[in-house]
Amino acid sequence: MSEENNPFDKAKESASDAYDSTKETFNEAADAAKESARDFQRGLNDTVNNGDNKKLLAGLLGIFLGSLGVHKFILGYQKEGFILAGLTVIGWITTCVFFGIFIVMATYAVGLIEGIIYLTKSDEEFYNTYQAGRKPWF
Known part of the structure; x- marks a missing residue:
């Protein structure tokens, strides 16, 4: 067995x-x-x-929520953030007049371009330009 x-x-x-x-x-x-x-x-x-360098966060917010100016608020540019948000709201309100859609497209383009610029810069260059140098646009 x-x-x-x-x-x-x-x-x-x-x-x-x-x-x-x-x-x-x-x-x-x-x-x-x-x-x-x-x-x-x-x-x-x-x-x-890391509070010193907000490159990634600002870049992504610029691409996805750029027309509302959220990326500007993250970098401490309140005036520029309110300008973008205000223009977007005005653009949406005036879309019935037809030219408002161009305002919305322009604010979206600004956010998209700035988001791409933020993400393509080196960390040091981004910090020196937008955080230390306080350059508000592009």
């Missing part, structure tokens, strides 16, 4: 070895994924919590 169980014992042992090997591989992959997530979290925290 031990001879009959011998192939089953070998199969059981092989399955156990495969299970252990697979479990070890998945544990290593899980550890690598956790480390990668920690690296990403540290990078995100450095980017978000």
Whole structure:
């Protein structure tokens, strides 16, 4: 009878070895994924919590919400932010007169262009130009 169980014992042992090997591989992959997530979290925290350079935030807000001037408020340019927001509101109100849509398109273009400019500058150049140098437009 031990001879009959011998192939089953070998199969059981092989399955156990495969299970252990697979479990070890998945544990290593899980550890690598956790480390990668920690690296990403540290990078995100450095980017978000760094009050010295707001390049990424201002650039993305310029692209997506530029017509409302949100990127200007982030950089501390309240007057310019209110100008963009006011022109956008006036543009939407006057769209029934037809020329308002051009005002909205112009404010969107300003935000889009500024967002792209912000993101293409180096961190040092962005900081010197828009935060230290206080250049309000383009």
